[in-house]
Amino acid sequence: MRIAIPMNDKNLDAEVCPSFGRAPYFLFYNSVTKESEFLDNAAAASQGGAGVRAAQVIADYGVKALIAPRCGENAEKVLSNAEVLIYQSIPGSAQENIEALLAERLHLLTEIHPGFHGKQGV
């Protein structure tokens, strides 16, 4: 299973980035081969629609599970159409979040925010 996590740093010990669409990097983790790969998020600097673009990339990578602290409604629409499940991250590193997901300790993200649409997030 391919897992994606928005990241501030290209490091498994780094924490999960609070923003999905505007995270600087994405971590792709393959739970079978245990390989990880970091990708620059081309959507990070978008004027608008960063969530849509980022979700498209996640879907194109064949990701089955996204771990993120929150997700906007546009990104959620893309991800749900692509049948990507969104799990709510827990405080801690990407590594800890992956372990928690594989141990079935993460919950599906239930709250989808209406998006910031150009406004600064909190």
Next chain:
Amino acid sequence: MKIAVLSGKGGTGKTLVSVNLAAVADKAVYIDCDVEEPNGYLFFKPTSIDTKKVTVQMPYAKAELCNGCRKCVNFCKFNALAYIANQLIVFDKVCHSCGGCALLCPKKAIFEKEKEIAEIQKGVSGNVTVITGILKVGELSGVPVIKMLLDVQDADNELTLIDCPPGSACIVMESIQDADYCILVAEPTLFGAHNLKMVHELATLFHKPHGVVLNKCLDGQNPSEELCRQEDIKILGEIPYDEVLGLLNSKALIAVRENDKYNKLFDSLLQTVIKEAQHETVVNS
């Protein structure tokens, strides 16, 4: 002559200044470009209203024609399109209606449908033609409405007051684009001076001749006035912080139609603005 009235923040007196300048003129057009919250019409109470719908084009794809090449998705700088599970998804609220996707599609699979985003009302209030843009609740961009508002006006040679939205973003840039002169309205506070600085930069960037009206003036320090002196910005006039004016405003009455003192004040301000604007035209031509 087109005169835009703007300010860096809401509540400084853009509507007060533009409404009263239009009302004090022999004949004028007043355009309310503050389409998210238009309020000039509350003062003018125009009659013989003529209504027009503002629509924009929204793309949609015919799935049977689409081959999934994603040229449209990659082209869209606003990221309004996604291609997921063999289907093109359009995000209406992210789309800026540029039409690029439909033009580019090699399979001609993208069509456009009209979407109503606002209404424009044109009416009359005595000597003033009142044109108001009203953006629908939930719509994100008023820019297409402003484009159409500024087109609605018939004659170029008429005195036109453009009541701009607050701030200095796209919607304000669109509003001042065709203006011959910009009036910047400022409050006598540090925050007011900060916001004045922003619109001053905007007007300078757009090479628009401009001057400042100091509103809500009290005795004592006025940071906005100090900024004008430092930056050598023309001060067109001052409006006092006055209970009489506040009361007239709170009743949605037009000061120049009710009160002699304010009729004189705004008449003299209008003459100053016209003189300044004409002077700038001569200097720049």
